[in-house]
Amino acid sequence: MRTLIVGAGAIGGYFGGRLLEAGRDVTFLVRPGRAEELDRSGLVVRSPLGNIHYPSPPHVLTQMLGDPYDLIILSCKAYDLDAAMDAFAAAVGPDTAILPLLNGMAHLDRLGARFGEANLLGGQCLVSLDRDITGAILHLNDTHQLSFGELSGALTTRILRVAEALADAGFEASLSQFIVQEMWEKWCFIATAAGISGSMRASLGDVLTAGGRPLIVKLFAECANVAKACGYPLREPVRQRLLKLLTAPGSKMMASMLRDVERGAPTEADHVLGDLLMRRDAHSVTSGELSVLEFAYTHFKAYEARRLHGH
Structure with a gap:
């Protein structure tokens, strides 16, 4: 081939x-x-x-x-x-x-x-x-x-x-x-890892040390709710496995979007986080509470605005 x-x-x-x-x-x-x-x-x-x-x-x-x-x-x-x-x-x-x-x-x-x-x-x-x-x-x-x-x-x-x-x-x-289902599940995982490590500028393990477990859990749940609304609810064994990875003490996991920020490069914020937000709004998946997904996306967009200004 x-x-x-x-x-x-x-x-x-x-x-x-x-x-x-x-x-x-x-x-x-x-x-x-x-x-x-x-x-x-x-x-x-x-x-x-x-x-x-x-x-x-x-x-x-x-x-x-x-x-x-x-x-x-x-x-x-x-x-x-x-x-x-x-x-x-x-x-x-x-x-x-x-x-x-x-x-x-x-x-x-x-x-x-x-x-x-x-x-x-x-x-x-x-x-x-x-x-x-x-x-x-x-x-x-x-x-x-x-x-x-x-x-x-x-x-x-x-x-x-x-x-x-x-x-x-x-x-x-x-x-x-079941590749489309798997792509959705990975998307929820990547969006959580990128949203947390990128906005906190730290590994997931460092965020956990700082008491950030509730933020990780909440963002993952927000992403999973969007997947469910779009017809791809996370399979329970997969959800548990991914959450365990995201909240593993001492984890050195840092999303590639954090490395992009650290080198002053463009990011995939629109594709990874912004698109989830658009699908969330299209399906009216809102709770009225402060959204960690919105915060993380705004963080990256603010970085990109500053980057375009040469700062």
């Missing part, structure tokens, strides 16, 4: 590197600057589950795209989605499967409008990654899970081929018949 990975950043580079090491037919679609890095230093991953150094991995620029690919894995930031769609459009054919690994749900509507819902799969990943100043990808925990499936839940010939292409490649790849 010819696979195009859009970008060789943290997520795309990590899973793409694992696939290359497993001998799969993988090409990265990159910008000129990243192409120069890959030519000079190769693809470098530093991971507790095994390092990768793949000299000059296969990569192309947008103008070099020709025949359609079988599978396109998309892992860009939400605010880069329009540019990414323009970049890989020439690689999409009638039978191309697009597997997005973005957080939230809004990207599915945008991708479906551009390329057609028939080309879309659902997907999510659970992994903590960053990049250092050299371009090396840093794996920050010992988890690297990737789940995928047809949005309908059907076990099609296409999704079985995707499962075969991603299997036994050095990470946990799971074919799911």
Whole structure:
């Protein structure tokens, strides 16, 4: 299966590197600057589950795209989605499967409008990654899970081929018949972790030490109420497992949105938090109490306003 990975950043580079090491037919679609890095230093991953150094991995620029690919894995930031769609459009054919690994749900509507819902799969990943100043990808925990499936839940010939292409490649790849449900559950988890660690500028463990458990619990409940109103109530075992992760004493978990703030970069506040608020309001899911979700979203938007002013 010819696979195009859009970008060789943290997520795309990590899973793409694992696939290359497993001998799969993988090409990265990159910008000129990243192409120069890959030519000079190769693809470098530093991971507790095994390092990768793949000299000059296969990569192309947008103008070099020709025949359609079988599978396109998309892992860009939400605010880069329009540019990414323009970049890989020439690689999409009638039978191309697009597997997005973005957080939230809004990207599915945008991708479906551009390329057609028939080309879309659902997907999510659970992994903590960053990049250092050299371009090396840093794996920050010992988890690297990737789940995928047809949005309908059907076990099609296409999704079985995707499962075969991603299997036994050095990470946990799971074919799911409930991928949309899982995406909602992860969204609630990510929104809580980002909202708390980002607005408190601290790890979840530090927030707990400061007495912040009620804030974590309340924000998670607000997110879960939105999911329920939209038809995807969190499954009870999953809800308990995620809440346990969010409130684990001593947790070093810090959302990538906090790292974005610390480096003065744009954030995915609109996609991760703002979209939940819009869906909440559309379904009239309000309690009349002070909303932690609103507070967290306002915090990030204030940061972005200040950032635009150059402060």
